Amino acid sequence: MSNPVTSPVTPTFSSQLPTALYRAEQVRALDRCAIEEHNIAGIVLMKRAGRAAFEALLQRWPNPEQITVLCGAGNNAGDGYVIAALAAQRRVPVEVMYLSDPEKLQGDASLAYQFARREGVVMQPFAVPARCSGIIVDALLGTGLSGVVRSNYQQAIEKINSSGLPVLAVDIPSGLCADSGQVLGAAVNATLTVSFIGLKRGLLTGRGPALCGELLYADLQVPAAVLESQVPAAQRLQLPRLLAELAPRAADAHKGSFxxxxxxxxxxxxxxxxxxxxxxxxxxxxxxxxxxxxxxxxxxxxxxxxxxxxxxxxxxxxxxxxxxxxxxxxxxxxxxxxxxxxxxxxxxxxxxxxxxxxxxxxxxxxxxxxxxxxxxxxxxxxxxxxxxxxxxxxxxxxxxxxxxxxxxxxxxxxxxxxxxxxxxxxxxxxxxxxxxxxxxxxxxxxxxxxxxxxxxxxxxxxxxxxxxxxxxxxxxxxxxxxxxxxxxxxxxxxxxxxxxxxxxxxxxxxxx
CATH class of the missing domain: 3.40.1190.20 (Ribokinase)
Structure with a gap:
């Protein structure tokens, strides 16, 4: 049986964004639905997310000399470790700087860390001052952030923003509220953001548009029934659909008709x-x-x-x-x-x-x-x-x-x-x-x-x-x-x- 992390999956990401917008808690419910009701292993979703983000990185920056991945804790970090492992497989120089001891990771994030270790990814704890180079991957904080960013993460965010380097944000720029687009103390200013499964409404309003850079979307190949399991919190409008609702003018219309x-x-x-x-x-x-x-x-x-x-x-x-x-x-x-x-x-x-x-x-x-x-x-x-x-x-x-x-x-x-x-x-x-x-x-x-x-x-x-x-x-x-x-x-x-x-x-x- 092939390792679910390394088995090849064609990523699906697009600049064409979906119309359904969700809150963070709804996206977590979509994840659970995919895992529990449609039998898609969590590590498979994580692998698909990491691969989609990595392929988007290569599309934007085809020949990176170096990739620096900053990882926090939890599933967002797991996505980062998958990206690092895939970069190592492609023989792209890559390094992980972690803010949370990866040996303490649990579940799917731990499996992703083990994958990165097997691929020989260089890892070290983040410290100030840190030397980042090449393209930075922000895998610090995901959608679960509810309060102000803690000081050590703020230091990492400040390092990213002051580096002058291009930044790929994994799912959401760290420090940005997925529900409102509010900055929770400090937030990454990304060049490119790849969002997964359900598009978070905070990416598109408030500070979201300024901090996301180019926004791409990857549905991670979940069945349509997964997305339909949650009523969207808002709808993203599309001009062609709205124009299609206008009735044509009658041939005998006059100024009083309008x-x-x-x-x-x-x-x-x-x-x-x-x-x-x-x-x-x-x-x-x-x-x-x-x-x-x-x-x-x-x-x-x-x-x-x-x-x-x-x-x-x-x-x-x-x-x-x-x-x-x-x-x-x-x-x-x-x-x-x-x-x-x-x-x-x-x-x-x-x-x-x-x-x-x-x-x-x-x-x-x-x-x-x-x-x-x-x-x-x-x-x-x-x-x-x-x-x-x-x-x-x-x-x-x-x-x-x-x-x-x-x-x-x-x-x-x-x-x-x-x-x-x-x-x-x-x-x-x-x-x-x-x-x-x-x-x-x-x-x-x-x-x-x-x-x-x-x-x-x-x-x-x-x-x-x-x-x-x-x-x-x-x-x-x-x-x-x-x-x-x-x-x-x-x-x-x-x-x-x-x-x-x-x-x-x-x-x-x-x-x-």
Whole structure:
């Protein structure tokens, strides 16, 4: 009988990530299901994980002069010992630095250590200062980490990060919370991460995208029934699938068929935000688009986009009759927090029209002076972390510690559909289900991006797209457009308006 560690298995890893996202405890349950219900030995899974990671390493760095594997304790360390053994088999110079005595390892991790010993892998305890070389493999801490990283592991993480060497993280960068994407004291900054069996949701939001580097996935060849044994904690959104849900336009359609978006905002000095939101709504396909703003801004907005209908309003009383022709409101771009702003928000909310609430609309909601803490089904809230903190009465740090929990709390408290912007935007739908969009890039860190996103959502709602679908589609269109713009011209200097033609192109590539 062949040794299960050394028997050849073709690895399966891909840059195409699955849609199902899991919490760490769910991934451990998937492991148990594979082992206990489908009779896949734990060491076989470990071997497959190690082989997938090693082959991914060779794909990225085909001729490594040296591999340094840093191993902790437990199964993550076991994966590291398998990688070291496979490197030795390939006659790649390899060394293991361990932070936990490998003689004390148990179960499958101990078997992996024995495999590495048989292959003659050089091993030594990690000590400060340590000399790492070549490619570093991070097999220190897996998904079981629940508290702050201990000091000796922090020293190893700091050594990895300061080495200037490329880093492969095994399953997850050590120190990153698999559930939330929060850094637990210190975390490895990886060049490449290979995640196994169930994709951990923390890899794709919070600090996850910045620390994972390139993210690959290996299902370890477990049966589909294993993955189906757990209800995913969230779903990763895919633009093509969302576009496929859009109905084609009827041949006899007219502008009245696709709704009327009214953007309410643009206090003195902030006309651009309202103009961006309105222009985007029109470009995304709304039949009619209008702006209710300060009278001082009429000429500027009309000069930018004459297709818009622009009205100057001095009070909520002047706004009220204009609302009768709207089907969807986008309230907040450039709105400000003046008495004028409060009047317009109060009037807009009283109409009970479907509403996208953004920017200072959210800040006024959080202040409770205009709307109180009401809960509505037919609105979409689009906070960034700072606005989310105001709405929840907590700090930005608390929001970022667990973005999934924050967006769920927002939805429970305010109702409707809620999206929490940032790296790995997370969305809570009206039924409480969670989704994530791993699109976009740092080029989006510029003014007006949120105004454009609000315009996309409003434009889709006006065309009759179901509310939760409209939010998910808008986020994916927005981020994917930014990625395309970055590919063409780079991230630096990207403006919000640069995304509009890309979004129109994407939208028309999937629906009429």
């Amino acid at each position: 709704g009327h978006v009214m953007v309410v905002g643009g206090d003195l000095g902030f006309a651009g935000a309202a103009a961006l939101a309105a222009e985007t709504a029109a470009r995304i396909g709304a039949g009619l688009t209008s702006v209710a703003t300060r009278a001082e801004h009429l000429a500027a907005i009309l000069a930018r986009r004459p297709e818009l209908m622009v009205s100057g309003v001095a009070s909520g009383l002047q706004l009220e009759p204009l609302l009768q022709r709207a089907t969807v409101l986008v309230v907040g771009p450039g709105l400000g927090q003046s008495p004028w702003s409060e009047q317009l928000l109060q009037c807009a909310a009283a109409s009970n029209l479907p509403m996208v609430l953004d920017a200072d609309g959210l800040n006024l909601l959080a202040a409770g002076r205009v709307l109180g803490r009401e809960r509505r089904a037919n609105w979409v809230l689009t906070p960034h972390p700072g606005e989310a903190a105001c709405l929840l009465g907590c700090s930005v740090a608390e929001v970022q510690q667990d973005r999934f929990a924050a967006v769920a709390r927002l939805q429970q408290q305010y109702g409707g559909s809620v999206l929490l912007k940032g790296a790995g935007t997370v969305i809570a739908s009206r039924d409480g289900s969670l989704s994530l969009a791993n699109v976009g890039n740092p080029g989006m860190a510029s003014g007006g991006m949120g105004d454009v996103l609000s315009g996309v959502i409003g434009g889709l709602l006006a065309q009759g797209v179901e509310q939760d679908l409209a939010v998910q589609l808008a986020v994916c269109l927005h981020g994917t457009a930014a990625d395309l713009a970055a590919e063409e011209d780079g991230q630096r200097g990207m403006l919000a308006a640069d995304l509009i033609p890309w979004m129109r192109q994407l939208l028309n590539s999937g629906a009429c």
